[in-house]
Amino acid sequence: MPGNEVNLTVDQRILDKLPSEERRKKGPYALFECFQKIPCNPCYTACKFHAVKELTDINELPETYYDKCTGCGLCAAHCSGLAVFIIDESYSETQSLIRIPYEYLPLPKEGDVVTAVNREGQPVTTATVAKVTTFKDKTSLVSLVVDKFYTHIVRGIQLELTKENGIYDREPEDVILDESIVCRCEDIDMATLQKLLDENNLSLNELKLEARFTMGPCQGKTCTALLVRELSARLHKPVEEIRGPRYRQPLRPVKVGALAGYKETGK
Secondary structure, eight states: OGGGOOOOOOOHHHHHHOOOHHHHTTSOEEEEOOOOOOSOOHHHHHOSSOOBOOOSSTTSOOOBOTTTOOOOSHHHHHOTTOOEEEEETTSOSSEEEEEEEEOOSSOOOTTOEEEEEOTTSOEEEEEEEEEEEEOTTSOEEEEEEEEGGGTTTOOEEOOOOSSTTSOOOSOGGGSOOSOOEEETTTTEEHHHHHHHHHTTOOSHHHHHHHHOTTOSTTTTTTHHHHHHHHHHHHHTOOGGGSOOOOOOOOOOOOOHHHHTTOOOOOO
């Protein structure tokens, strides 16, 4: 069926962001796959090499100065939307190294062979974990070795469910209550989430209203998958049956004259 076809194409917007072929051969570089104009600037503030163009407006899309970028990964670790990837096409003649932000538990280990997925979460190939680096804010960068063909296709690792019916098979008390961050935008950790679940907040909308999950700059890109996982385990339901939160469009005042087509003359 067409709907089941695996997408192996690369968005032209991403191709337009790539550095020159000469620069790509020199070593790792940060690729910002960010296309939404939202108030967000952690990539700019995190870069110690001034490799991110200064934002005159916090809603601007980030741009990389590839001549200054070292591929250190700080911008990827601090991006709340998980939209920054570190690409090293100089890894070998046949393989590339891709460092992806990863905020799930358990973490893969060096040497693991994992299922690599595209931007839609579709499995596309296997990858070998070369290294796992965890930063102070609990975000990890997982370095994946893939065939060069998949350099700009692979962007994640498939989550493994432990039951065929799609229910996460573990009891809530098996969760390690630590400071692992669930929602980076609002700085909410796993212990806080489990406390909310214990208080019978058992829907995504209730969690949103109680603690502002999904309401930060990334609009739930980071935390929604984690919330669904925890609700699946708590409710013993397949993830497909977990309903998402209610979203509302942002509002701003509009003058009545604008609705009537009136233009101010300044007189």
